[in-house]
Amino acid sequence: MIQVPSWVRDVFENYLICEITTLDNDKPVTFPMLFFYDSSSGKFAVTSSILFSKKVEHLKKNPRVSLLFSNPTGSTVPKHAVLVQGNAKCEDSDLDHGWERFLPQWREKEPYIDAFLSEREKFSWFWKRIVIEVEPRRITAWKNADTQKQGEEFRS
């Protein structure tokens, strides 16, 4: 587990979304996504509907991924920028229930998610979800998002 200072942990524990990048051959493809952080392991997870699963196809060919945390909207943490580079593992053996272990964290970030869940039948394929787990290899952090300066680097 990579050790980081408290202001970086605050970002991981409080930001709502990150910007995930996968590689389509050498083409970087970046999308904003809700993420979940496990402070005990230092790993991250996102879940993707099969409807929006191109990123998973990319990761199955090349597991190298990055998560950028740059948007503090909806949190009380100041604006910083933290880049996590790591390897992703995609879990799609139980599309209907495998992702449900993240529901408690999901509810904290999006309290209205249960209203969508109650329409699970209507959006059945949206709720077929792949779990993408990311194990960090390198973290680069810019306090106050000052990306004109060298970031602080942390490795395992």
Add this chain to the structure above:
Amino acid sequence: MEERGHTEARRGVPELTNMVGIDFDRLAGFRYAIVTTVSSEGYPWSIPTEFEVTIKHEILLRKPIWANAFTGKRVGVLFNHIAAIPSGGYTERRYMLVWGKLTESGDKLKLTPEEVSEWDEKILPFAQLCAKSAPQGQKYLEKL
């Protein structure tokens, strides 16, 4: 929020990606840009920076550190917006992902767009987006 896409309809029909067609007024409404390339170690490498859209529709990025790693390269640049909901969560989701080449332009980096993928939930509501994305879901299920 996750991988989604449309391109604003010029004649009312949203498309998933578009090789041209950037709405520069909408682009100018984003607050910052995220530039992404591939590092020497083969991992994606992203950095946020400020940007401006000129009256000539040039997209100019403030040079972040290691700007030379981007210059002359084809990069992906994400412009993203969400608004917080006071009771928790977020809304007003929209993004524009522009691929193109970055070149030096004085003390800035100029992005020459080649391709764009975007989504704005006010233009393409989420339920419609799900319906539109069914072929990708079908494709994934068939490969399992």
